Amino acid sequence: MSSTLPASFRSVSKRFGSNTAVDDISFDVRPGKITGLLGRNGAGKTTSLKMLLGLAKPTEGAATVFGLPYDKLPRAAHRVGVGMDGVNSIPEMRGRKELLVWAKMLGLPKRRVDEVLELVGLADRSDRRVKDYSTGMRQRHTIAGALLADPEFLVLDEPVNGLDPDGILWLRNFLRGLAGEGRTILISSHLLAEVEQTVDDVVVIQKSLRYAGPLDELVSGEGERLEEQFFSLVGSENAKEKVSA
Numbered sequence: 001m002s003s004t005l006p007a008s009f010r011s012v013s014k015r016f017g018s019n020t021a022v023d024d025i026s027f028d029v030r031p032g033k034i035t036g037l038l039g040r041n042g043a044g045k046t047t048s049l050k051m052l053l054g055l056a057k058p059t060e061g062a063a064t065v066f067g068l069p070y071d072k073l074p075r076a077a078h079r080v081g082v083g084m085d086g087v088n089s090i091p092e093m094r095g096r097k098e099l100l101v102w103a104k105m106l107g108l109p110k111r112r113v114d115e116v117l118e119l120v121g122l123a124d125r126s127d128r129r130v131k132d133y134s135t136g137m138r139q140r141h142t143i144a145g146a147l148l149a150d151p152e153f154l155v156l157d158e159p160v161n162g163l164d165p166d167g168i169l170w171l172r173n174f175l176r177g178l179a180g181e182g183r184t185i186l187i188s189s190h191l192l193a194e195v196e197q198t199v200d201d202v203v204v205i206q207k208s209l210r211y212a213g214p215l216d217e218l219v220s221g222e223g224e225r226l227e228e229q230f231f232s233l234v235g236s237e238n239a240k241e242k243v244s245a
């Protein structure tokens, strides 16, 4: 595993016309940890991840993976596994077939597809078309795709959304297992209670950065919950800064 920081944001801003989606954020993702990128709907989570992955260009600043912009990183698709709506997805295809396409593009053997299908618990359902998968199955399929190249850094946009309680528990243990092997994981979410049970580090954004650091430094007091801290960092729903998504 590389010793360079898996992800680093330096004074990153993104504007869409007059709308500032991300305002001057700086933070690092620590290697071997699970980091939760938290924020309300429209807070700029997906936009931040897209800038990290070279799918959107920062208006100012730089986001890097292993010290380089994603498009300059050698073997980026092998080192960084991505699970994000609309990325690497051909919904008309059957699950296993779709993964075989990506495996071929990555130069991986067919058996790797069966390995990841087994890992995410989809081995016996992968002959269905991706568009016919349930939301939870689609999440597992997305994670399978992200894992194909056995990456050292996983970036997952809202991986918990749509999972049932079994799926949530599975994902938590699964991500902890991957981190236990030394991998770095960056997940975005607005499901605070779940994140609190899964992550080591927390980054809270509401256009601008509100917190970046260990979860246990943010939630350090007796009986303190992430939810309370979150609202004290981003303000209440009625605050003037509320973002319209």
Ligand SMILES: Nc1ncnc2c1ncn2[C@@H]1O[C@H](COP(=O)(O)OP(=O)(O)OP(=O)(O)O)[C@@H](O)[C@H]1O
Pocket: 016, 019, 020, 021, 039, 040, 041, 042, 043, 044, 045, 046, 047, 048, 190, 243, 244, 245
């Ligand atoms: N391609 C785009 N063109 C114009 N505005 C955009 C574009 N992408 C995002 N935005 C705007 O940028 C802001 C941040 O959106 P983003 O999707 O990053 O938020 P998010 O935190 O991921 O929200 P959610 O939890 O709802 O997915 C929103 O105001 C959104 O409308």
